[in-house]
Each structure stands twice: as structure tokens, then as C-alpha cells.
Amino acid sequence: MQEKENILIIGAGLCGALLALRLAQKGYNVIVYESRPDLRSTDISAGRSINLALSDRGLKAMAMVGIEDKVTPLCTPMYGRLIHDKEGNTFASNYSGREGEYINSISRGGLNGVLLSEAEKYDNVTIHFNKKCLDVDIENTIAKFKCYTTNEKFEVNADIIFGADGAGSSLRKSYYLEKKFLFSYSQNYLTHGYKELEIPANKIGKHQISKDHLHIWPRGEYMLIALPNLDGSFTVTLFLSYDEGEYNFNNLTTIDKVTEFFQTQFPDALALIPDIHNEFFNNPTGALGTIKCSPWSYKDKTLLIGDAAHAIVPFYGQGMNASFEDVVVFDTILEQHQGDWEATFKAYEKARKEDTDAIADLAVDNYYEMRDHVANPLFKEKRKLEMDLEKAFPTSYFSKYSMVTFDENIGYAKAMKIGRAQDKALLNLIADREIDTTKDLKNILNQIQKETNEILDEDKIAGLR
Amino acid sequence: MQEKENILIIGAGLCGALLALRLAQKGYNVIVYESRPDLRSTDISAGRSINLALSDRGLKAMAMVGIEDKVTPLCTPMYGRLIHDKEGNTFASNYSGREGEYINSISRGGLNGVLLSEAEKYDNVTIHFNKKCLDVDIENTIAKFKCYTTNEKFEVNADIIFGADGAGSSLRKSYYLEKKFLFSYSQNYLTHGYKELEIPANKIGKHQISKDHLHIWPRGEYMLIALPNLDGSFTVTLFLSYDEGEYNFNNLTTIDKVTEFFQTQFPDALALIPDIHNEFFNNPTGALGTIKCSPWSYKDKTLLIGDAAHAIVPFYGQGMNASFEDVVVFDTILEQHQGDWEATFKAYEKARKEDTDAIADLAVDNYYEMRDHVANPLFKEKRKLEMDLEKAFPTSYFSKYSMVTFDENIGYAKAMKIGRAQDKALLNLIADREIDTTKDLKNILNQIQKETNEILDEDKIAGLR
Numbered sequence: 001m002q003e004k005e006n007i008l009i010i011g012a013g014l015c016g017a018l019l020a021l022r023l024a025q026k027g028y029n030v031i032v033y034e035s036r037p038d039l040r041s042t043d044i045s046a047g048r049s050i051n052l053a054l055s056d057r058g059l060k061a062m063a064m065v066g067i068e069d070k071v072t073p074l075c076t077p078m079y080g081r082l083i084h085d086k087e088g089n090t091f092a093s094n095y096s097g098r099e100g101e102y103i104n105s106i107s108r109g110g111l112n113g114v115l116l117s118e119a120e121k122y123d124n125v126t127i128h129f130n131k132k133c134l135d136v137d138i139e140n141t142i143a144k145f146k147c148y149t150t151n152e153k154f155e156v157n158a159d160i161i162f163g164a165d166g167a168g169s170s171l172r173k174s175y176y177l178e179k180k181f182l183f184s185y186s187q188n189y190l191t192h193g194y195k196e197l198e199i200p201a202n203k204i205g206k207h208q209i210s211k212d213h214l215h216i217w218p219r220g221e222y223m224l225i226a227l228p229n230l231d232g233s234f235t236v237t238l239f240l241s242y243d244e245g246e247y248n249f250n251n252l253t254t255i256d257k258v259t260e261f262f263q264t265q266f267p268d269a270l271a272l273i274p275d276i277h278n279e280f281f282n283n284p285t286g287a288l289g290t291i292k293c294s295p296w297s298y299k300d301k302t303l304l305i306g307d308a309a310h311a312i313v314p315f316y317g318q319g320m321n322a323s324f325e326d327v328v329v330f331d332t333i334l335e336q337h338q339g340d341w342e343a344t345f346k347a348y349e350k351a352r353k354e355d356t357d358a359i360a361d362l363a364v365d366n367y368y369e370m371r372d373h374v375a376n377p378l379f380k381e382k383r384k385l386e387m388d389l390e391k392a393f394p395t396s397y398f399s400k401y402s403m404v405t406f407d408e409n410i411g412y413a414k415a416m417k418i419g420r421a422q423d424k425a426l427l428n429l430i431a432d433r434e435i436d437t438t439k440d441l442k443n444i445l446n447q448i449q450k451e452t453n454e455i456l457d458e459d460k461i462a463g464l465r
Numbered sequence: 466m467q468e469k470e471n472i473l474i475i476g477a478g479l480c481g482a483l484l485a486l487r488l489a490q491k492g493y494n495v496i497v498y499e500s501r502p503d504l505r506s507t508d509i510s511a512g513r514s515i516n517l518a519l520s521d522r523g524l525k526a527m528a529m530v531g532i533e534d535k536v537t538p539l540c541t542p543m544y545g546r547l548i549h550d551k552e553g554n555t556f557a558s559n560y561s562g563r564e565g566e567y568i569n570s571i572s573r574g575g576l577n578g579v580l581l582s583e584a585e586k587y588d589n590v591t592i593h594f595n596k597k598c599l600d601v602d603i604e605n606t607i608a609k610f611k612c613y614t615t616n617e618k619f620e621v622n623a624d625i626i627f628g629a630d631g632a633g634s635s636l637r638k639s640y641y642l643e644k645k646f647l648f649s650y651s652q653n654y655l656t657h658g659y660k661e662l663e664i665p666a667n668k669i670g671k672h673q674i675s676k677d678h679l680h681i682w683p684r685g686e687y688m689l690i691a692l693p694n695l696d697g698s699f700t701v702t703l704f705l706s707y708d709e710g711e712y713n714f715n716n717l718t719t720i721d722k723v724t725e726f727f728q729t730q731f732p733d734a735l736a737l738i739p740d741i742h743n744e745f746f747n748n749p750t751g752a753l754g755t756i757k758c759s760p761w762s763y764k765d766k767t768l769l770i771g772d773a774a775h776a777i778v779p780f781y782g783q784g785m786n787a788s789f790e791d792v793v794v795f796d797t798i799l800e801q802h803q804g805d806w807e808a809t810f811k812a813y814e815k816a817r818k819e820d821t822d823a824i825a826d827l828a829v830d831n832y833y834e835m836r837d838h839v840a841n842p843l844f845k846e847k848r849k850l851e852m853d854l855e856k857a858f859p860t861s862y863f864s865k866y867s868m869v870t871f872d873e874n875i876g877y878a879k880a881m882k883i884g885r886a887q888d889k890a891l892l893n894l895i896a897d898r899e900i901d902t903t904k905d906l907k908n909i910l911n912q913i914q915k916e917t918n919e920i921l922d923e924d925k926i927a928g929l930r
């Protein structure tokens with residue numbers, strides 16, 4: 001590498017901050033502009049997910065930049081789902097049958113703060129806040145900004161521009177509007193939106209329900225989930241249709257109606273959310289959308305990364321992990337193409353695109369699976385069997401969830417392909433009563449593996465893409 | 466219906482003209498604005514598909530408005546594909562094993578002209594040309610136009626606005642930019658573009674190759690097709706990558722290179738295209754994209770229809786047919802909801818969306834199938850068997866192609882679902898040598914039906930959406 005190019009990163013969120021840190025470690029001159037205030041000194045959580053699930057793909061990225069020791073203390077391990085029914089009964093459903101496989105609830109702000117502070121330790125990194133990117137002249141790599149403090153507009157010229165500016169990416173919008181190339185693009189919204197609520201800590205600062213689980217109140221048409229925070233509270237998220245069904249965001253407009261909704265559907269949760277009316281009417285309703293696009297790069301000049309390239313719905317707990325994995329994959333490919341940025345960008349998208357498409361689709365699948373969990377005994381039977389198999393054969397059986405969440409060594413696309421075939425095999429073997437659970441598990445494992453391979457072969461012969 | 470609302474249709478292409486005619490027949494006051502000149506008095510074919518395939522779904526729409534007798538004379542029946550290999554050998558592959566099932570090559574301009582003239586016979590229809598829609602204020606149903614003749618801008622107010630303005634729809638763009646609601650939207654381009662060329666008629670005005678076929682020169686990475694015209698000529702379309710492979714649009718920049726490409730890949734076609742260099746360098750290269758979106762309507766005010774709502778790639782020959790079928794479905798639903806436009810629009814999308822999504826996906830599938838046709842003996846064996854089955858069991862066996870193309874009584878989505886399962890069954894039975902072609906066809910039919918049903922059942926149990 002002859003020279004250390006000047007790199008502009010738009011966005012200092014989770015992905016932008018990690019990318020800045022990694023590029024700084026490699027010696028590049030990095031300047032970062034972020035539209036929001038510095039979250040280390042301001043509370044800007046309202047309307048965004050307060051806590052997130054960090055799992056193996058994300059942890060691999062933390063290891064890459066050498067900050068696991070700073071991240072681990074922020075984590076609250078969650079070993080499985082705890083399902084709450086309408087009567088207040090709970091059922092645990094582990095994420096894995098193997099020891100040591102769990103996901104971590106982590107504060108978005110806390111983790112982002114660590115990444116920012118680590119990046120700023122490098123002299124070759126500068127981070128500016130309150131600077132909103134308006135658009136990018138991609139041919140000349142000039143980004144236009146507006147300073148929210150002074151209201152002034154200004155331009156920044158760089159050798160390379162990264163758009164790590166999230167689902168509403170300005171760089172991506174410039175790709176779309178400039179029409180310099182055929183830009184494949186999709187934004188797809190679910191019929192549901194979300195709203196965040198809070199279960200506070202009890203009087204002595206402890207969690208009021210199990211902090212070892214991700215809590216779910218699945219009700220078919222709507223769903224409540226809760227993730228633990230370090231301070232003893234839980235962040236609760238309601239997923240609800242905008243305008244369909246008996247209860248929806250459009251018709252829950254009075255205190256009475258909201259109370260009735262929670263009282264009849266989530267009585268045990270309601271008892272734990274003291275400030276529900278204030279929160280329900282004042283917290284914003286967020287949209288749930290999937291964004292895909294291609295190409296991600298323009299010549300050797302610009303690249304979309306993280307949510308800017310592939311925003312996904314939250315139902316697999318993989319949004320942050322996918323963005324972190326982007327940086328890991330990009331880092332490897334950057335090494336391989338020393339200094340040839342156009343080749344790096346192309347090779348990166350080629351290596352990465354099918355995986356981010358896959359996790360986007362898996363996340364939408366999980367939206368339906370989580371909502372309908374309770375109503376489907378077949379699904380429950382399958383899940384139980386998978387836990388038994390993972391426990392009995394920890395090195396040879398992996399559920400789809402395990403491959404996606406705990407195996408950072410296979411891509412999302414491969415995990416999806418094998419995982420879907422395996423799910424189909426399992427569900428059909430159970431439904432047809434072809435699995436005899438009185439027989440030993442080894443037999444069952446063989447049956448599943450045989451059927452899974454047959455399904456994969458048949459799909460291949462049929463040329464299914 | 467109390468009053469006959471004033472309806473504005475943006476676009477007087479195939480869909481807009483048919484919609485205008487139908488709404489006129491129902492007594493509405495209809496005004497139509499089209500950005501192009503009147504194609505009945507101007508040659509504006511350059512860059513758009515000159516001829517198209519009209520099949521049963523489209524013909525049903527012609528019957529609805531009572532103009533079959535004016536359309537039939539414009540049709541050139543094509544009974545199957547005629548495949549040309551590199552050595553100039555040809556192989557016929559019929560579209561159906563049944564009598565009387567064929568598709569029709571028809572001139573876009575000729576058919577559009579008939580629709581315009583039929584619509585203009587009604588006093589309650591006015592059509593304006595050279596008026597380009599700039600954008601639409603959807604809340605107030607005001608469309609802004611620019612007149613290409615006078616360069617003046619003006620506004621049109623209506624009770625209802627239909628966007629029948631094609632793949633580049635201004636109404637759809639207004640949905641996207643106004644952000645009045647969550648608008649799911651996708652535009653996806655293939656890696657290939659297309660260019661039109663011409664095989665002229667011979668000296669006595671006759672076709673130089675079979676006019677009873679759609680001709681295909683499949684070569685894996687690229688493909689040439691030709692459809693007959695009434696005047697003895699053929700419109701030829703080259704499908705080629707923009708930038709990949711030995712030959713592509715980006716590197717075919719000299720006469721020598723173009724000659725070499727056609728000489729080595731399509732020698733028999735080259736001999737029939739006298740003006741190839743002029744055409745290759747002067748005709749535009751078109752993009753191949755799929756557009757999907759939702760919702761199609763805004764309140765009781767506006768509706769996207771035809772390509773504006775769902776543009777598809779041309780590889781199933783269903784683009785025009787799908788747009789015509791839109792008008793048939795819309796007409797039925799309008800009858801059911803007499804005067805309640807919001808209910809009509811919602812019910813129409815609910816009834817229609819999964820079908821237009823399906824034909825979009827089927828058309829992309831066919832892009833791969835057509836390109837790889839020659840290289841895949843399994844596919845050929847399947848196709849031959851399907852022709853035999855349709856011939857032997859004309860009322861009980863229907864290939865996917867037949868369901869999509871010749872059965873206007875089932876929707877595209879159902880045709881896709883059953884057709885894909887049947888294709889998978891066939892390909893696997895043939896590949897596994899489980900079909901004994903020496904046994905009678907009745908046995909084979911039973912095997913296929915059994916296997917198809919099993920595949921559908923297994924997918925259902927696995928909850929595949």
C-alpha cells in the first residue's frame with residue numbers, strides 16, 4: 001500500500017464506529033460524520049432499539065478489533081426464550097442444546113460508546129457529531145453536510161466514502177437519485193410497527209422477571225418481547241399491526257382501550273409496566289422494513305455497509321451482528337486486494353451479498369414463527385426434539401437457529417439453505433409420524449440427515465435457485 | 466352509482482387505452498394524458514418492444530370490450546419455439562400438446578392504435594398526446610403535466626386518478642417521494658440488457674424463416690429471439706450482459722467485434738440481418754427490470770395499474786397479458802363495489818397482487834430456463850414428455866407453461882405453485898429414472914400427479930409461504 005488514503009465514513013453508529021476503529025488500526029486517515037449528538041454525553045435512545053442481541057458473529061468482530069474485554073461486562077446472557085401465555089404461565093425454550101451457546105442482551109448506547117472511545121484513541125481518527133449528510137456527489141467523492149449546531153452547510157472531499165449511515169442512508173439515496181448506473185433496490189415493510197415500553201427494576205435494583213431469558217408474549221396477530229438491561233430493567237417491545245385486527249396502532253387511541261388491550265392480552269406484563277400510558281402515547285411507533293440493494297459500491301469511490309446496504313427486521317436478533325460481520329468480511333477482502341479499492345468493493349459484495357440477503361429473509365420468516373409459536377404444537381415438538389438432538393450430538397446436530405446464531409464459520413446463506421431443508425425434513429417426519437421418539441435418538445438423527453439430504457438433492461435437480 | 470365521476474388516466478399505452486375504453490363503456494367521464502405522440506400518426510417504435518405475445522389472458526380482455534374481431538387480424542399465431550443451434554440446425558418445441566393452444570405475435574403499435582380508436586368512439590373519452598405527467602398531488606388528486614408541444618405546464622384535477630403510465634410511472638414516483646404512507650417498493654435489474662434488430666421480409670414480402678414459431682438462439686450467456694410481423698419481417702431481440710463474459714454490450718464497440726460475435730454465435734441469424742451494424746450501433750440498449758410495489762392505491766383517490774404497478778421482464782411473454790388481465794379483474798371488482806372506490810381499490814389489490822408477484826417471478830425464472838435450454842438434456846426430456854401427456858390427456862394434464870399461458874381461468878399464483886411442484890416432480894422422476902417411458906403414459910401421469918401432490922403437501926406442512 002503506497003499511501004494511506006483519506007477515508008470519510010458517514011455515520012458513527014455501531015457499524016460506522018467499528019469500521020472507523022478497524023481502518024484506524026490499519027493506518028488509514030479516517031474522518032467520521034454523524035448526524036446525531038454524541039451518545040456518550042446525550043440521551044438519544046428514544047425511538048430506536050435500546051438493547052440488542054449480540055451473538056457469535058458480532059463477538060467475532062469484537063475479537064478482531066481486540067475489545068472483547070470491554071464488551072463482555074456490558075452483556076446479559078440470555079439462554080433461551082421464556083414464553084408467556086395469556087394466563088401468565090411460562091414455558092422455557094432454550095436457544096441451543098449445547099453448553100455455552102447463548103445470546104447477549106446489550107445496550108446499544110453502551111456498546112456504541114465503547115466503539116467510539118476505542119476509535120478515538122487513534123490519532124488518525126476524527127469523529128464529528130451533529131453533522132447530517134444531505135447527499136453525496138459519488139463521481140467526485142464529495143459529501144454535503146448540514147451542521148445541526150450552526151445550521152451551516154459544508155462539503156467534505158475524500159478519496160473513499162463509506163456510507164455506514166443506516167437504513168435511511170444518504171449515500172444510498174444518492175445512488176438511487178443520481179441514476180449513474182442500474183440500481184436494484186427494494187424497501188419492504190411489514191404490516192406491523194413497533195413501540196418500546198419499560199419494565200423497571202424493582203426497589204433494590206433487581207430484575208422482576210428472569211434476566212436469563214428473552215421474554216415473549218406471542219399472540220398470533222401481535223406480540224410483546226422483553227430483553228434485560230444491566231440496571232435491572234427490561235426494554236419491552238410491542239409488535240402490532242397499524243390498521244388490522246381488533247387492536248391496532250390506529251385504534252388504540254385512548255387510555256381505556258390501551259388498558260383493555262394489555263389487560264386481556266398481556267395481563268402479567270401490564271402489571272410490570274407502571275408507566276404504560278405515558279410510554280404508549282409518547283414513545284414513537286417505529287416501522288419494520290427490509291432494505292436490499294445492489295450494487296453497493298461505485299467504482300473505487302464509495303461503498304454502502306451495514307444497515308445502509310441491508311436493513312433487516314429485528315426478529316432473528318441479527319441486525320447488529322450482520323453489520324459487524326460486514327466489517328470482518330470487508331477487512332479480510334481489503335487485505336487480499338491491497339490498495340485496489342474497486343476490486344475490494346466488488347469482491348466484498350460478491351462474497352457478502354447472498355449472506356445479507358439470506359439473513360433478511362430469515363428475519364422475516366422468524367416474524368411469522370415467533371408470532372405463531374404458541375398456536376403450533378408441531379413447531380413445539382420440533383423445537384423440543386432439536387434440543388434433545390443438540391444435547392445428545394453436540395458436534396453433529398445443529399438447528400437452523402444454531403447455525404445462524406452460534407456458528408460464525410458458515411455464512412447466513414448456507415445456514416439458511418441447510419436449515420430450511422432440515423426444518424422441512426423435521427416437520428414432515430413429525431407430522432407423518434415417521435419419527436418414533438421411543439427409538440433411540442441416533443436413529444432419529446440418521447432419519448433427519450437422510451431426509452434433509454434428499455430434500456437438498458431434489459431442490460438441486462429442480463434447479464431451484 | 467349516483468354520479469359518473471371524472472376520471473383521469475395517466476398513460477395511453479396498452480393498459481391505459483384499454484382501461485379508458487372499458488370505463489367509457491361503463492359511462493364514466495374519462496380524460497387521458499399520454500406523454501408520447503399519437504402512435505397512429507407517428508413512428509415511435511424505437512427502443513420499445515415492437516411486437517409482443519398476445520395469449521389467452523389478453524384475449525379475454527379483448528373479448529370483454531368486444532373487439533376480438535379487430536384484434537385477430539393483427540395476430541400471427543406461433544405454435545412453439547424453434548430452437549437454432551450454432552451449426553444452424555433447428556429443433557421445434559411446441560407450446561402445448563393440445564390443439565388450438567398457441568400464442569400470437571402482434572404489433573404493439575397496431576394493437577395500441579385499435580384500442581385508442583375504439584376508446585375515442587365514445588363521447589365521454591378524450592385523449593391528449595405529448596403531455597408528460599411530472600408528478601401527482603395524491604391528496605388533492607391534482608396531476609401536473611408539461612406539454613411537449615408548447616412547453617407549458619398545467620394542472621389537471623379529477624375525482625379519481627389512474628396511473629397507467631408504465632414502468633417509469635410518475636404516480637408511483639409520487640407515492641415514493643411524498644412519503645404519506647409506508648410504501649413497499651422494489652426495482653430489480655437483470656445483469657443483461659436487450660437490443661432490437663430486424664430480419665426483413667424477402668423480395669416478395671414473405672417471411673424468410675418459419676412464421677409459425679418464436680425463434681430462439683439460446684447460448685447460455687446470451688440469447689437471440691425473433692417474433693414474426695405481419696409484413697414478412699421479424700423483430701429480433703438480443704439479450705446480452707452489460708459487462709460480463711467474452712462478449713458484452715460494453716465491449717462490442719466495433720463493427721469487427723460485432724461481426725465476429727454474430728459470425729461465431731449466430732451465423733444463420735447474421736445471414737438474415739442485412740443492416741446489423743447500423744441497427745446494433747444506433748438502436749438503444751434497453752434494461753430488463755422487475756418492479757413490484759404496495760399499496761397500489763391511496764384512499765379513494767388514486768390507483769396504479771399495469772406496468773406502473775408491476776413491470777416484469779419479457780421472458781414469459783406475459784407483460785401485456787398481465788396488464789390486460791388487470792383491467793378484467795378491476796372491472797369485476799368495480800362492479801361488486803358500485804361507487805365505493807376505496808373498497809374497490811383495496812379489494813382489487815388483494816385479489817390481484819399475489820398473481821402479479823407470481824408472474825414477475827415466473828418471468829425471471831424463464832430468463833434462466835430459456836438461456837440454458839440447449840445445455841440441459843433433462844429439461845428437453847421433460848418438455849417432450851409433457852407434450853406427450855398433454856396430447857394423450859388433454860383435459861387432465863397441464864404443464865406450467867400451459868397453465869400460465871392458456872388457462873385464463875386460474876390465477877398466475879396458483880399456476881406458479883402447482884406448476885413449480887409439478888416441474889420438480891417431473892425433473893426428479895426423470896433424473897432418478899423412476900419414470901419408465903416404455904410403460905403407458907397413464908402410469909406416468911399417475912406417478913407425476915402423486916409426486917406433485919406429495920411435494921405440495923410437504924411444502925404446506927413446512928409452512929412455506
